Amino acid sequence: xxECSVNERETTLRDLLVRGMGGDAAAxxxxxxxxxxxxxxxxxxxxxxxPDDVExxxxxxxxxxxxxxxxxxxxxxxxxxxxxxxxxxLVDLLRRRAGREVLNEPLDExxxxxxxxxxxxxxxxxxxxxxxxxxxxxxxxxxxxxxxEGLTVAQAARACGMSESAVKVGVHRGLKALAxxxxxxxxx
Numbered sequence: 653x654x655e656c657s658v659n660e661r662e663t664t665l666r667d668l669l670v671r672g673m674g675g676d677a678a679a680x681x682x683x684x685x686x687x688x689x690x691x692x693x694x695x696x697x698x699x700x701x702x703p704d705d706v707e708x709x710x711x712x713x714x715x716x717x718x719x720x721x722x723x724x725x726x727x728x729x730x731x732x733x734x735x736x737x738x739x740x741x742l743v744d745l746l747r748r749r750a751g752r753e754v755l756n757e758p759l760d761e762x763x764x765x766x767x768x769x770x771x772x773x774x775x776x777x778x779x780x781x782x783x784x785x786x787x788x789x790x791x792x793x794x795x796x797x798x799x800x801e802g803l804t805v806a807q808a809a810r811a812c813g814m815s816e817s818a819v820k821v822g823v824h825r826g827l828k829a830l831a832x833x834x835x836x837x838x839x840x
Contacts (some may be wrong), residue, residue: 658731661690666730673721690731691738698742698802705745713738717781736781741801783830793825794819799827 665686671678691710699706716737724733784792790812796818797808809816 654702662731663732664727665690666726669721669724669730670726684714684718685718687734691734694735694738695742696751702745707746709738709741712741712744716741742802743800787826790814790818791822791829792823795826795830798823 665683666685668686671681688710690768691713692706695706695709696703697714699709713734717734720737723731784795787795794808794814795810797803797811798805803811805816805819808814809819812819812822813824
């Protein structure tokens with residue numbers, strides 16, 4: 653199965669969304685139903701320690717996809733666009749939970765990057781991809797893997813092809829750079 657099924661899902665979801673945006677209500681309904689099943693699986697893996705939150709996040713992500721569907725560029729892979737939205741929702745949740753020590757490793761210092769006012773939060777989420785794109789791979793990739801995808805240091809090191817210490821340094825420096833970019837981009 654593997655790769656083939658991923659491509660089939662991508663094609664099916666994109667086809668349903670495009671038809672739905674073209675006014676086909678039944679296709680759009682089918683898109684949301686298929687998407688919720690996909691998101692549930694995607695988030696369950698990333699929230700293994702917080703199973704009770706999966707359903708809330710699925711609904712929040714569905715709502716965000718619905719509200720932002722006009723920003724989807726059909727030339728882009730749909731699942732990548734949806735996963736980005738889901739990860740932003742996940743970051744929001746982790747930020748809300750950071751004070752409650754649900755996570756095994758303390759994220760307090762790291763989460764300051766995302767700890768902005770709600771008014772700015774939407775801007776930062778939209779800007780985050782652009783900001784991350786400005787970082788060198790050795791900083792960007794560890795942040796994407798650890799902070800947005802929730803991998804451990806060891807998993808991120810394997811995914812990036814870097815040593816664990818290089819991943820830690822990359823995250824640390826990258827978050828500092830992101831914080832500076834975030835401040836400058838908001839004119840502070």
